[in-house]
Amino acid sequence: MIWNPEVECRGEAELREQQLRDLTELVQRVYKNVPFYRKKFDEAGVSPADIQSLKDIAKLPFTTKDELRETYPYGLLAVPESELVEVHSSSGTTGTPVVDAYTQKDIDIWSEAMARTLAMGGAGAGDVVQNAYGYGLFTGGLGVHYGARRIGANVIPISAGNTKRQLMIMRDFGTTMLTCTPSYSLYLAEEAKAAGIDFKALPLKAGCFGAEPWSENMRVEIEDKLSLSAHDIYGLTEIIGPGVSSECEAKDGLHINEDLFYPEIIDPATGEVLPDGEKGELVFTTLTKEGTPIIRYRTRDITYLMRGSCSCGRTIVKMHRLLGRTDDMLIIRGVNVFPSQIEHVLMQIEGTEPHYQIVVDRGAKQLDYVEVQVEVEESFFSDETKDMEALRTKIVGEIRSALGIGTHVKLVEPKTIERSMGKAQRVVDKRQL
Ligand SMILES: [Zn+2]
Numbered sequence: 110m111i112w113n114p115e116v117e118c119r120g121e122a123e124l125r126e127q128q129l130r131d132l133t134e135l136v137q138r139v140y141k142n143v144p145f146y147r148k149k150f151d152e153a154g155v156s157p158a159d160i161q162s163l164k165d166i167a168k169l170p171f172t173t174k175d176e177l178r179e180t181y182p183y184g185l186l187a188v189p190e191s192e193l194v195e196v197h198s199s200s201g202t203t204g205t206p207v208v209d210a211y212t213q214k215d216i217d218i219w220s221e222a223m224a225r226t227l228a229m230g231g232a233g234a235g236d237v238v239q240n241a242y243g244y245g246l247f248t249g250g251l252g253v254h255y256g257a258r259r260i261g262a263n264v265i266p267i268s269a270g271n272t273k274r275q276l277m278i279m280r281d282f283g284t285t286m287l288t289c290t291p292s293y294s295l296y297l298a299e300e301a302k303a304a305g306i307d308f309k310a311l312p313l314k315a316g317c318f319g320a321e322p323w324s325e326n327m328r329v330e331i332e333d334k335l336s337l338s339a340h341d342i343y344g345l346t347e348i349i350g351p352g353v354s355s356e357c358e359a360k361d362g363l364h365i366n367e368d369l370f371y372p373e374i375i376d377p378a379t380g381e382v383l384p385d386g387e388k389g390e391l392v393f394t395t396l397t398k399e400g401t402p403i404i405r406y407r408t409r410d411i412t413y414l415m416r417g418s419c420s421c422g423r424t425i426v427k428m429h430r431l432l433g434r435t436d437d438m439l440i441i442r443g444v445n446v447f448p449s450q451i452e453h454v455l456m457q458i459e460g461t462e463p464h465y466q467i468v469v470d471r472g473a474k475q476l477d478y479v480e481v482q483v484e485v486e487e488s489f490f491s492d493e494t495k496d497m498e499a500l501r502t503k504i505v506g507e508i509r510s511a512l513g514i515g516t517h518v519k520l521v522e523p524k525t526i527e528r529s530m531g532k533a534q535r536v537v538d539k540r541q542l
Contacts, residue, residue, distance in 0.1 A: 112228035112260065113221070116368055117423045124425075128371055129163050131396040136160050136169070139402055142187045145180055146404060166373070166394065167382050171405045177347060178205040185401045188212055193400055197248045199346045209248065209346050210400040216255065218397055222352030222366045223256020229357045229364065229421075230340040231315040232286045234261030239279055241289035241297075242320070243269040243531065248350025249320055253288045256352065262286070269293070270530045272300045283312045287337070291318040291327055292533035295463055298334035299524070308336040317342045319351055321533060322431040322449055326456025328360070330463045341430055347406050348393050354428055362415045362427030371396050372426065373405070374414055377435050385414045390435055391428065409435040411447075439469060439536065441477045444514050448535045451481060454507050460486050460500055464526045470539040477540065479516040481508065484523050 111117055137157045139146040150156065153170045160166070183190065185208075194213050198206040211219065232238060238257040242249030250268055257264035267278055269289070275297060278284070287294065294316060301308060316335065319342035331339045343363055344351035353370050354363035365372050370393045374383045377390040391408045411434060415427040433447030440446070448467055455461050462484035472478045483504065489497055497520055504518045527534075 110228045110231070110233050111422065112225045114422075117225065117364070117425055119424060121424070124368060125163060127368060128396060132163065132166060132371065132394070133157070133160050135394070135396060135402055136404075139187055139404060143185060143402075145176075145184055163371075166371070166405065169394075169405055171380065171392065171407050172403055173407050174207065174347070174409070177207045181205045182208050183210070185403070186210060187402050188399055195251075196246075197251070197346060197350060198246045200247065206246075207346050208401065209349065212399040215349070215398055215400050218369060219252060219349050219352055220255040220259040222349065222369060223252050224259035225256075225366060226342055226352050226355040227253070227256045227260055227262070227286070227288075227317060229355050230286065230317040230342070231338060231358070232257070232260060232262055236260075236262040236285045237265065237283055237312075238262045238286045238288060239265045239267060239275070239282075239284040241267055241269055241275055241287065241293065242351075248344070248346050252344065252350040252352055253317070272297060273304075276301055276304060276306055279313065280306065280311060285312050285314050287313060287316040287335070289316075289318065290320045290529070290531055290533070291323040291331060291339075292321065292529055293531070294318055294331050294335060294339075295327075296528045296530075298331075302334075308334070311336075313337050315340065317355065319343055319355075320531070322433070324449055324452045324456060325430070326453060327463055330456065343428075343431070345408060347403060347408070348395060349398065353393070357419065357421040357423060359420045361419070362429055364419070364423050364425050364427050365414075367425050369395070369397050372414060372428065374412070375407075377407075377409075377411075385416045385426075388413045388432065411435060411438075437536070439467075439538070441469065441479055441514050444512065446512055446514065450512055451508060452535070454511050455481075455483055455504065458500070458504060458507060460489060461504070462486065462523055464523075464528075465535070466526050466537060467535060468537045468539065479514065480519055481516050482519045482521055482526060484526055485520045487523055489520070490522055 140157050149170045155168045192212050193210050195211045197209045240253045244250030315338045317340050328339050340356040342355040344353040354365040356363050373392040374389040383389045391410045391412050393406050395403045411432045412428045465483040468480040470478050501518050508516050
């Protein structure tokens with residue numbers, strides 16, 4: 110189902126015209142109302158009058174996460190504080206939190222973006238959406254909530270955690286759509302199996318999973334274990350929360366709500382804008398946001414844009430599933446490694462479970478040392494040890510051939526690696542750099 114075909118399926122000329130109109134209006138608004146942007150534009154020698162075409166956006170300076178932190182809490186506010194109706198923020202576990210402040214119009218935009226997202230995942234009026242994203246300052250919970258209300262679904266605001274209760278609610282209330290992080294969905298599957306619950310016997314049909322990167326092979330695991338159609342959704346607090354982009358039934362890239370969030374791909378080293386199809390860092394400008402509009406925000410996420418028709422009928426641009434992050438990228442003995450690449454290898458090997466951790470340390474000779482801990486099926490531990498050794502050697506070989514690096518692989522029993530109720534910690538970097 111397409112929630113807003115007029116916008117999601119319209120012609121490119123009409124879209125471009127609207128984007129340019131909103132961009133010029135936005136640039137004037139932030140120049141007038143936000144001293145932070147006025148100063149940055151002045152220093153870059155660019156004025157609102159210089160934005161005559163969409164290409165001119167490249168004249169505007171980027172905004173970085175550090176700048177969002179430096180302006181905490183309200184340095185980017187573009188409206189009087191009295192016009193705000195809701196505030197969210199990142200957890201701040203890795204530094205000062207990032208704030209997203211919303212006017213009523215911003216909440217309406219967010220609801221619309223999330224309505225499109227949930228509809229893309231197959232939900233509509235009459236569906237029962239079990240929302241296991243955390244409610245609170247984190248944008249995941251309320252973002253999904255607003256979208257589910259907008260499409261007329263029945264939303265169960267259960268929030269994150271309390272796995273036994275999640276399973277009970279799922280069975281008793283006839284949940285048809287589940288929303289949570291992909292790693293938590295697998296944890297639910299594990300607990301359900303232990304409790305003797307068969308997902309095939311439940312009305313659950315779809316899930317929208319996001320807030321952490323996950324691979325195509327993990328999708329296969331999730332769809333198989335939870336007996337549903339799994340859709341990737343993407344968003345970030347800095348832009349609005351979830352609702353920036355999501356997968357339709359084609360599951361071949363995430364449609365970006367580009368009428369609201371203008372995407373660019375840049376070379377992370379030079380800042381140069383790259384053509385569609387080229388891999389680089391994703392950058393967003395919030396075209397319509399009022400409370401805390403963002404100009405050319407560097408997400409640090411690596412992907413590429415896919416323009417052209419989609420079998421679902423939508424014409425809005427797609428982005429490939431995240432290929433990694435500029436700040437998650439590990440440099441192992443001079444080789445660039447994304448944790449998702451290791452995950453991709455692991456998921457293709459029979460006998461491994463989708464739970465793993467990558468530990469990077471520096472050995473006695475100052476050489477980087479990578480240990481990949483991966484859970485394997487119970488049966489391996491009862492079998493002959495030579496089977497374990499064969500599996501271990503196979504994983505080492507496959508990682509070497511895919512990534513070009515040697516690793517130490519440690520096979521561990523199921524449920525050894527710590528489970529997360531939110532984002533899974535895939536990498537532990539112990540190197541003192
Ligand atoms: Zn599509």
